[in-house]
Amino acid sequence: MSEYSAERLWLVVPAAGRGRRMGAGLPKQYLDLAGRPVLAHTLARLHQAFPAARLCLCLDPDDAHFDSAWVPFAQWRRSPGGAERVDSVRLALASIANEADDDDWVLVHDVARPCVRVDDLTRLHAALRQDPVGGLLATPVADTMKRDDGQGGVAHTEPRSGLWHAQTPQGFRYGLLCRALDEARMHGAAITDEASAVEALGLSPRLVPGRRDNIKITHPEDLALAGHILAAQREEPLSSPGHMHEETP
Ligand SMILES: Nc1ccn([C@@H]2O[C@H](COP(=O)(O)OP(=O)(O)OP(=O)(O)O)[C@@H](O)[C@H]2O)c(=O)n1
Numbered sequence: 001m002s003e004y005s006a007e008r009l010w011l012v013v014p015a016a017g018r019g020r021r022m023g024a025g026l027p028k029q030y031l032d033l034a035g036r037p038v039l040a041h042t043l044a045r046l047h048q049a050f051p052a053a054r055l056c057l058c059l060d061p062d063d064a065h066f067d068s069a070w071v072p073f074a075q076w077r078r079s080p081g082g083a084e085r086v087d088s089v090r091l092a093l094a095s096i097a098n099e100a101d102d103d104d105w106v107l108v109h110d111v112a113r114p115c116v117r118v119d120d121l122t123r124l125h126a127a128l129r130q131d132p133v134g135g136l137l138a139t140p141v142a143d144t145m146k147r148d149d150g151q152g153g154v155a156h157t158e159p160r161s162g163l164w165h166a167q168t169p170q171g172f173r174y175g176l177l178c179r180a181l182d183e184a185r186m187h188g189a190a191i192t193d194e195a196s197a198v199e200a201l202g203l204s205p206r207l208v209p210g211r212r213d214n215i216k217i218t219h220p221e222d223l224a225l226a227g228h229i230l231a232a233q234r235e236e237p238l239s240s241p242g243h244m245h246e247e248t249p
């Protein structure tokens, strides 16, 4: 790419999960949420924030529920899902290898997080572009944390100071993210998010304070909660405190 052109933004959306913990008749990304599938909400939020981005959507090759009418992006492709989330992300990165430059930014966002706010997405992107490593939306842990003893009792209380809940998007430059995920595979590391692969390189991804309503729909009760969150977000005046992000635990 020429030195005069801005680096491109790629969005990788892992959407090849089966939703086993949800236990519904179909994968959770296709469950109805306020009149539309979860997947359609998530893609709409991403598109509002980044209309010119290029989308790579990870879908199970046997997926019989997907409808391309839910994709608002002009430039998009589907890539096959893998056995685990990290495998889906790796396959997505491989599918754009001929077009992506090492300096391009890649934001990875779970399809199961449809309530992410547009201003958090743009704030994250702006923060990452100032950072040499990249980073993620996250919120400080607010509850007292217990370690179980393996038998239903409490072994001890974990200090929560300095603990954060990792959310998505998580964003890194293409070259760094590919290297981090390759290294993790070589070492057989179990990776549940992109940041942990980058951490394993000895780097420190930036924690960009997000908001607690960017929930991941995981269990059955989360779907109703997401519906309430979307309704509440629609009601919020732009200047309300609900739009403030958290800086400290
Ligand atoms: N092989 C996989 C597994 C997960 N995901 C995606 O990764 C995100 C986070 O995963 P999770 O919440 O665990 O979703 P599921 O795998 O669908 O749920 P479960 O673990 O309960 O089966 C979701 O957007 C999911 O679609 C994926 O693309 N490929």
Ligand SMILES: C[C@](O)(CO)[C@H](O)COP(=O)(O)O
Binding pocket: 085, 110, 165, 166, 167, 168, 192, 193, 194, 216
């Ligand atoms: C990436 C993630 O959303 C960060 O919280 C999360 O780890 C993905 O879900 P999983 O249940 O760990 O696959």
